[in-house]
Structure formats: structure tokens, C-alpha cells
Amino acid sequence: MGRAYGVVVDILVGKFQFTEDELAPEATLEDVDLDSLGRVEFALTLRDRTGVPFGEEQVTLDTTLGEIATAIEAAWAADAAVAPR
Amino acid sequence: MSRPDVAVTGLGAITPAGVGVEETWRRVRAGDSMACRDGELAGLAVDFSCRVPEFTVADRARRRQLWRQDRFTQLALTAADEAVRDAGLDPREWDAPRVGVVLGCGLGGAGTWETEFARMRREGAEAVSSAVIPMLLPNMAAGEVALALAARGPSLSASTACASGASALAIARDWLLAGVCDIVLAGGTEAAITPLVVAGFHQAGALSRRRDEPETASRPFAEDSDGFVMAEAAAVLVLERAEHARARGVRPRALLAGCGASTDALHPTAPHPEGAVAERAVLAALADAGLEARDVDHVNAHATSTPLGDAAEASMIGRVFGHGPSVTSAKGALGHSLGAAGAVEAVLTVLGVERSIVPPTANVDAPAARFDIDLVTKTAREQRIAAAVSNSFGFGGHNVSVVFRAV
Numbered sequence: 001m002g003r004a005y006g007v008v009v010d011i012l013v014g015k016f017q018f019t020e021d022e023l024a025p026e027a028t029l030e031d032v033d034l035d036s037l038g039r040v041e042f043a044l045t046l047r048d049r050t051g052v053p054f055g056e057e058q059v060t061l062d063t064t065l066g067e068i069a070t071a072i073e074a075a076w077a078a079d080a081a082v083a084p085r
Numbered sequence: 086m087s088r089p090d091v092a093v094t095g096l097g098a099i100t101p102a103g104v105g106v107e108e109t110w111r112r113v114r115a116g117d118s119m120a121c122r123d124g125e126l127a128g129l130a131v132d133f134s135c136r137v138p139e140f141t142v143a144d145r146a147r148r149r150q151l152w153r154q155d156r157f158t159q160l161a162l163t164a165a166d167e168a169v170r171d172a173g174l175d176p177r178e179w180d181a182p183r184v185g186v187v188l189g190c191g192l193g194g195a196g197t198w199e200t201e202f203a204r205m206r207r208e209g210a211e212a213v214s215s216a217v218i219p220m221l222l223p224n225m226a227a228g229e230v231a232l233a234l235a236a237r238g239p240s241l242s243a244s245t246a247c248a249s250g251a252s253a254l255a256i257a258r259d260w261l262l263a264g265v266c267d268i269v270l271a272g273g274t275e276a277a278i279t280p281l282v283v284a285g286f287h288q289a290g291a292l293s294r295r296r297d298e299p300e301t302a303s304r305p306f307a308e309d310s311d312g313f314v315m316a317e318a319a320a321v322l323v324l325e326r327a328e329h330a331r332a333r334g335v336r337p338r339a340l341l342a343g344c345g346a347s348t349d350a351l352h353p354t355a356p357h358p359e360g361a362v363a364e365r366a367v368l369a370a371l372a373d374a375g376l377e378a379r380d381v382d383h384v385n386a387h388a389t390s391t392p393l394g395d396a397a398e399a400s401m402i403g404r405v406f407g408h409g410p411s412v413t414s415a416k417g418a419l420g421h422s423l424g425a426a427g428a429v430e431a432v433l434t435v436l437g438v439e440r441s442i443v444p445p446t447a448n449v450d451a452p453a454a455r456f457d458i459d460l461v462t463k464t465a466r467e468q469r470i471a472a473a474v475s476n477s478f479g480f481g482g483h484n485v486s487v488v489f490r491a492v
Contacts, residue, residue, distance in 0.1 A: 017148040033146075037153060040215040048212065 004050065004072035008065050011045050025066030029059060052076070091258050092330045092337030093489070095172025095323030096432050097164035097272075101135035101316055101419050105167060109429075110436050113418045114465045116445040120299045120314045120420055126283055131292045133299030134278045135316035135420030147233065153216035154229060155194035156276035160319035160425075161226035162233055165270055169234060172323035173335055174268070176234040185238035185266040186231045187256045188321070189249025189273030191424030191479070192282060193223030199279050226274045226319075238266045246479030247389070248346075249273050250320065250427030254487050255344035257324050267329050272321035273428035283315055289354060291391060301448045303421070305388035305414035306395050306460050308453040313389040316420030320428035322435070339435045342376070342472065342490040345369025349482030356394055356478060360401030366484035367405055367474060374488040376472055379408050381488075383443055383468065385434045385475040388414035389421045398476065399456035411468055412458045417447030427477035431487060434475045438491050441469050 005025060012018045018032065029039055039061075043054040046068070052075040059068070098105065101119035102112035112119070119135040126132040140163060142148045151159060165186075169176060176184075197220040204212050219225055224242035231240045239260065243252040250273025257271035286292045293312035295302035303314040322341075330337050347365040349357050357363065371378060384402055388395050402412060415433050422429060437443055443466045452460040470491060477485045 015152050017151060033149070037216055037219070038149075041152065044211075044215055 002069070002073060004076070005066065005069035007049050007072070008069050011042065011049060015045060016042070023065060025069070026064055028062055028064050030061040088262055090327035091261050091324055091341045092327040093322050093339045093341055093435050094325055094330050094335050094337055095168040095174065096338065096435060097166065097168030097171060098318070098320040098429060098432050099137055099140060099160050099163045100318040100320070100422070100429055101137055103138060104140045104163065106171070106432060106436070110433065113415055113433060114442060114444045116418065116447045116463065118300045118303070118418055118447045120302055122299060123278065125278070126280060129280060129283055129287070131283055131287045131294060132296060133302065133314065134283070135314055136278060137317050153219060155197045155220040155225070156317070157190060157194060157274045157319070158226045158229045160276055160317065161188055161230055161272070161274035161321070164272060164274070164319040164321040165230045165234065168270060168321040168323045174323065176236070180267065181235050181237040183238055183267040184236040185257065185260050185269040186227045186236050186240040187243055187253045187269060187271050188227045188230065189243040189245070189251070189253040189424045189428060190223045190226055191244060191246045191249050191275055192277040194221030195277035195279045195282050197221040199281055230270060236270065244424070245483035245485065246481055247421065247423050248427055248477040248479035248483040248485040249424035250429065250431065251475065251477035251485035251487055252346070252483070253428065254322065254341060254431055255346060255485060258341055258344050261324060261326050268323065268325045270321050271324055272319065273425040274319035275423040275425040276317040277423060278315050278317055286315065293390060303390045303417050304448040305386065305390045305417050305446050306399060306452040306456055306458065307449045310390040310392055310395060312391050313416065314420035316422040318419065318422035318425040318429050320425060320432045322428065322431060337492045339438045339492060340490040341487065343370045343372070343374025343488040345371070345373055345486050347484045349484065351482060354480045356397040358393070358397055360397040362482070363397065363476070363478060363484040364401045364405055367401070367476065367486045370474065370486040370488045374472070374490065376488065378405050381406060381410050381472050381474050382470045383410050383437060383473040384412045385430050385473060386412050386414045387476040387478045389416050394478065398478070399452070399458050403457040409459045411443045411461050411466060413443050413461045414446045415444065417449055427475070427485065430475050430477070434473050434489050438470045438473050438489050441467060443468050
């Protein structure tokens with residue numbers, strides 16, 4: 001996984017106190033046990049860090065970390081104005 | 086019909102003296118002082134405080150919740166865990182609907198208010214955390230402790246400023262005597278050493294200005310005391326009816342024998358100069374405990390090191406307790422942890438009763454000559470204590486006294 005996945009992991013480790021060995025691209029948000037408040041904060045932090053707006057439907061219990069990274073990469077590729085911060 | 090005894094069966098604390106009851110006791114007993122320069126207050130007229138040393142959360146699931154908890158909640162969780170362990174309780178096995186939580190807190194998430202407001206000003210409203218409200222609500226310490234330990238009886242936050250921790254004990258005692266709960270986790274928590282709060286207390290003239298000697302700035306009952314030193318802390322006591330403790334084979338550490346409260350209704354922040362209304366809280370607590378003033382061997386004073394407050398309390402103690410019980414104030418060592426102070430001092434009073442020791446009032450060689458009290462200074466005093474009173478007074482005119490008895 002690339003740079004976007006690195007941001008996802010960085011947020012989960014830095015803000016939510018996960019260890020890297022608890023995280024994997026195929027892990028869902030349910031697997032990593034982020035509750036509803038945590039998912040909202042995760043989406044807000046993703047937007048803040050990547051410049052990509054995330055709706056609640058993009059961070060459901062079934063969403064995997066890899067899917068989130070892919071969505072970020074796609075948004076970055078589609079719009080040069082949306083850049084990582 | 087006589088009322089049941091309310092027993093203290095568990096103690097927990099996290100204070101500037103350290104993590105855990107024993108570390109706090111060891112350093113208070115030694116008369117150590119915790120105040121020091123505080124980098125986060127740099128540039129303010131008062132740039133020193135008593136902070137809790139760094140602490141870790143061992144449990145992995147708990148660690149993942151830290152992001153949504155203000156520090157006052159994190160401190161409360163640490164103290165509650167220790168108290169429950171000390172009481173020999175396993176929250177997985179207790180009768181959850183019969184377990185209550187009541188935690189005093191004066192200011193709630195003061196740090197969250199300040200940092201999130203600054204972030205909004207800097208980066209816009211969209212940068213504000215989704216957890217800002219649950220972080221700053223003062224009741225969230227009680228709510229998160231109940232959540233972490235599965236305590237499903239009543240829970241609430243008591244807010245009577247610097248008397249909050251003692252108010253929580255009084256409420257817990259009521260719940261136990263009314264039969265609403267079998268076990269109550271009661272205490273107080275505060276983590277509000279922020280620039281705005283410190284500036285506010287300073288502007289009100291409440292803080293010591295001894296920038297050149299922060300470690301000896303807090304000197305309760307001294308001739309030259311000039312204000313209190315801001316502190317943070319949390320403390321929790323496990324309370325249950327004595328027969329409930331006996332039934333599960335646990336010996337009480339002490340009895341919470343009585344509580345009393347009154348309100349000055351005189352001034353928003355200044356105490357009655359002679360403590361005339363605070364006296365009623367002490368007398369009410371003694372009556373609740375079925376004791377006379379002369380039965381009291383020891384007084385853990387509120388004594389924050391402010392000239393007005395210390396004088397009012399000394400006057401009141403001298404008047405009520407003419408027989409001269411020993412007096413101490415933990416605030417010389419620990420500073421003033423506002424809504425936590427009443428609970429921290431309750432823990433220390435229980436330990437004093439249990440161990441027959443009165444810790445010294447740090448930073449004070451002798452009380453001011455005009456105070457007619459037997460203040461313990463310099464070194465701890467060995468003393469058998471059958472009954473002790475702990476006082477707490479708060480902005481708003483709140484006066485709360487609690488009485489502990491030896492088992």
C-alpha cells in the first residue's frame with residue numbers, strides 16, 4: 001500500500017492509540033473496533049490530513065482500511081487541487 | 086431503628102505526588118512539596134503549579150478511548166480502577182444496577198474548551214473534534230467510569246467548586262442509607278491547570294504569587310500565606326453499607342460516619358470571615374455521626390493557603406473544637422486540586438484514621454500566632470484517631486464537612 005495507507009495508519013496509531021501490528025489493509029473498522037463516535041472523528045481527521053472529504057457512508061463498520069486508502073489515492077489522482085496536508 | 090454504618094472499603098488516588106494511594110500517602114506523610122515551574126503557564130503572572138506526573142493506561146481497549154476523554158476523566162478512571170481493586174471487587178461479577186457513581190468536578194474539561202476554541206478560531210468550525218462535547222461535559226468522568234466498570238445504578242457529577250469531592254461523598258452516603266445502591270464509587274476529579282483558569286484565579290487574587298519559590302508557595306495557616314497553588318488530581322472511595330462489606334468478607338478501612346453541608350449565602354467567592362456558616366456544616370456532620378465536638382481527635386482542614394479562607398477556618402475550628410484536636414492541611418504538599426481536593430483529603434483522612442498518623446502541613450513551621458489551632462508541622466505525628474473531620478469549602482459559599490470513624 002502507498003502513501004494514503006500510510007496516512008490512515010498514522011491517524012489510527014497517533015490519535016487512536018493502535019499499534020501497527022493491529023492494523024492491516026483488509027481489516028474493517030469493525031475489526032479494529034472503532035465505535036460510532038470514533039468513526040466520525042476518524043472521518044474528520046482523514047479529511048483534515050488528506051484534503052479529501054469523507055462522508056459517513058465511506059467509513060462504515062464494513063469499510064476496510066485498504067478501501068479508505070484507495071479512495072484517497074483516487075481523489076488525489078482525480079483532482080490535483082486536493083492534496084495531502 | 087438505628088441507621089446502618091457506611092463503610093469505606095476501597096481507596097484510589099492519582100495526585101501530584103504520584104500514581105496510587107500509597108505514593109501519595111508516602112510523600113504527604115514526608116511533608117514533601119509538589120509545586121514547581123509549569124512550562125504551559127509560561128508568560129503568566131503565576132507560572133507554577135502541582136501537576137500529576139506522567140501516567141500510562143495499560144489496558145489496550147482503554148487506551149483507544151483516550152482521544153475522546155479530557156484529562157479530568159482519564160484521572161478519574163485511574164483512581165476508580167485502583168479503588169475498585171483495593172475493595173476486592175470484580176466489576177464483571179457485581180450486581181451492576183446496584184452500583185452507583187458520583188464524582189465531584191468543578192470545571193469539567195477546561196483544557197478541551199480552550200484548545201478546541203483556539204482550533205476553531207485558527208482553522209474554522211470544521212476543524213472542531215466530534216468529541217468536544219463529551220470531552221468537556223463535567224459529568225463525563227462519572228459517565229465514563231460507569232461505562233468502563235459497568236456500574237448501572239445512578240451516576241452524577243457533583244459541582245460545588247472546591248467542595249465538590251466532599252459533596253460527592255455526602256450524596257453517596259445518602260444513596261446507601263436510602264437503599265438505592267449497594268456500592269457507590271464516590272470521589273472527585275479535576276484537571277484544569279490551563280492558562281485561562283490560572284489567569285482567572287490570579288485576577289481574583291486567589292493564587293500565590295511566589296514565582297521565585299514555587300515549591301514553598303503553598304503554606305496553609307502560615308503568617309505569610311498569600312494564596313493557593315493550582316493542582317490537579319482525582320480520588321475515589323468505594324463506599325458500601327458495612328453489613329454489605331461484611332457479607333462479602335471485606336473489612337472496612339474506616340466508616341464514613343456523617344456528612345453535613347451549609348451555604349454562606351453571603352458573597353460569591355469570599356468566605357464568612359469567622360466561618361460562622363461553615364460551622365453549621367461541621368455541626369451537622371457531627372450530629373449525623375452521632376458525635377460531640379469533643380469526640381473529634383483530628384481535623385483535616387480545607388486550608389488552601391489563602392489569608393481570608395485560612396483565617397475563617399482557623400477561627401471556626403478554634404471555636405467548635407475547644408479541646409484542640411490535631412489539624413493538618415494536605416494542600417501544603419499537594420496544592421489545591423479544586424473539585425478533587427475533598428476526595429483526595431478524604432482518602433488521606435481515612436489513611437490517617439487507619440494508621441494512627443497525622444501527616445504534617447508542608448512548608449509551614451508554625452501556624453500564624455493569631456490562629457488557636459494545634460497544627461501538625463514539619464514531621465508526621467503518631468496519634469490514635471477515633472474520629473476525624475474533613476472540611477471542604479467552595480466558591481458559591483458551599484461548605485461541606487465529612488466525619489470518618491475508626492473501625
